[in-house]
Amino acid sequence: MSFQQFNLQPWLIANLQKEKLITPTQVQTEIIPLALNNQNLIIQSPTGSGKTHAFLIPILNKCDTTIKATQAVIIAPTRELAQQTFNFCKALIKDQDITIACLVGGKDINRQSNNLTHNQPQIVIGTPTRLKKIYELNMLAITTTKVLVIDECDMLFEMGFMDDLDFLISKIHQQVQIMTFSATILPQLASWLKKYMTNTTTITIANKSQQIRHVFINRHHQDVKKQLQFLLSMFDPYLCLIFVNNKDEIKTIGDILIKLDKKVALLHGRLPARERAQTFKRIKNFDYQYVICSDIAARGIDIEGVSHVISLQLPTNNMEYYFHRAGRTGRGKYSGISYVFYDKNDNSALRKLKNLHVPLEYYKIKDNKLVVEITNETIIRKGKKNQPNKEEQYIINKFKANKKVTPGYKKKLNRDLEAVKKETRRQHIKASIKKIKKTEAIARRKKLFEESK
Template sequence: MTHPFDRFNLNDYLIEAIKEIGFDQPTEIQEKVIPVVKKGRDIIGQSQTGSGKTHAFLLPLFNQIDPKKEEVQVVITAPSRELAEQLANAATQLAGHSPEPINVQSYIGGTDKNRQINKLQNSQPHVVIGTPGRLLDVIESNDLLIHTSTYMVVDEADMTLDMGFLEDVDKIATRLPENGQMLVFSATVPQKLQPFLKKYMNNPIIIEVENKQVIADTVENWLISTKGKNKIDMIHQLLTIGQPYLALVFANTKEYVDDIAYQLKKKGLKVAVIHGGISSRERRRVMRQIQNLEYQYIVATDLAARGIDIEGVSHVINAEVPQDLDYFVHRVGRTGRNQLSGIAITLYGPDDEQDIATIEKRGITFEPKEIKNGEVVDAHDRNRREQRKGKNVHKSDFDPEIHGLRKKLKKKVKPGYKRKIERKKQNKRKRAMRLNKNNKD
């Protein structure tokens, strides 16, 4: 009986491995990437979390590995320890089905470096996966020999850039043969990434997979105003009103994560904290406790949105609108997985209006809500005034400059002052009408 992945002409053991995982059909990025990798082309792949990207590159690369050659053949970098561990787990699962041993080794900061070096004295792995800093350490000490590798993958390249690791990845890439194949995957391709791509990639094929369904239809996407309210009190209410199975609260900085966690603990909640300032040993301990359901509430930075796979998240709360709006989808994508229902809640203040409007322009729809009498209830749409028929645009905002001119007008003023006020009002109307037209476009 044929399997949908048979058309890629993969080794039999890889088909068995994906059957074990439960892959029934290739995802769009797998359809596009696997054949191109097999042709030996460099690739820049753009896709969002949950697209099946990991196996889009692991399957064709494993298909090329020669187990008889005891040398490094594939090098993969990931910007965070959690991402590197997930990649290593996926690669190990594939290797476990190979009839001949395929050695997969991970090199991740915070783990026992000496033990890793001792292993390398006996043999070199076929597949190397790691965080840039630790990988570079064992490469520069000449313990890990990657000059034999034909393939390099830079996963989550934009995150690698944001976290300051691109220089390390650059130094790793210089050790590889010039005729090697480079695969770069990234949710976005910022301008600052371009010099690296031009330096190491030979006429790359750009494969972009749009996230057709920005948010899963199993997720309710709520928007709640914090104007005039205590945000910590609101978060506490939201966490205790619905008794979530597992709730993730996101903030933009580790300092604010720590503050939210501290305030929630004072209110009697048992809260886990995940951010880049926590040691790797502590993060691994916390992750084990989360997986064992010892915590119901987790407060985290965006590291958790893209770097950690936590099963069973029923609620996501954005304590702040993310500074990088691409992270909004990553955050919300933590809930509503595997066809389970989920609730995503974004708290916003007056300063966030423009960011919310930008998110909406990307096809994301919010349900306006408010907390009333200990319940979350429907609220008025924040745009209802603009949507009201017959509304005069020039009455929508209070202009302190015009107000001041009007006050002066009540006193004796020089001739022409009234005309100055009218010009100000007309200019304001024109600006408002232009803005209104742009919002409709």
């Protein structure tokens, strides 16, 4: 299977090959034929699935070089993601008479506007607020747009850009083809999409976690900063992203790593535009080995070579952010590890991940070693410690059905319930030990295989 199956223009096939893009990913295989056929699409796809090229390739293939007007608009939530898309696009139009523009905040709006005076780009890539401002200056003509892409739509929704999106869409004629890409589609977002999209095909690409180990470390109320230092002493990453929930902690964690003589970058929304751009450039040049960041800063950015991801806490509001974090590693043909520090207050979140079939591995730090922990899966699965399972409920119902209440029946009920609970715990421990032994055996075989190479 190759990109040639889509009957693309020869120059586009040649440029794809120059970029070493030979075999399409699953999302590209499903989307490109529909996009070439002008289908409206809602795509729910995990990070790292190749979605950017899935919409760029059809746009470029359909671009009419004889029409010097805007034919496609691509809207992204952050400057970095817009710039990244622009760079991908620029690489695919080498030696072609196709004009593109990247219009984002943090840059001189007058210079951006002046560049549009005599040359309307055929493809516009930008952030919603900057696109709206330049349109209001009468410097950007988007009424001729034939294809509209809304990338990371859920993130645009969360960041409050929907008014700007409403404005921009209202300026584009109704016959435009719309493609939206989102990691999650919440009910509010689905309602918003219905306003603008008809005859729509929805495609969902499942999360693929088999290339990522999900290692959850029980903090046991210990200082997570000390535990982080111990964890970092265990491996030498190619590139490690460390996520924190509180932006104010980014500098604190950064100072700790700097004292450990680590090459550290700090990445968050408060950085000035120029500093953020320079930081991203240095990260991609591998000037840093560790990047401490917030969810918004790293969302949707394709950073190659991430071997490890560490979350000092689980995301607080939306568990889908965990997949955004973990998805920074294990991309393409590579594998990766996602470490998470958790405690008993995270049982509800762990339960959600288990229901999503995430293969969680439980560990704890003991005597300066990372050791496997036998976790009470009953609590995680059921959610409440006192919620009866089927066997317990059977005992309770049996006593309730007995009309003849005898002295001491409550003691007998409690004894029978305790016996059932004890047997349940024994079975879970037995199953956990079996699973641990299997995991260790696989690890030993893998190690022997690597040593035999």
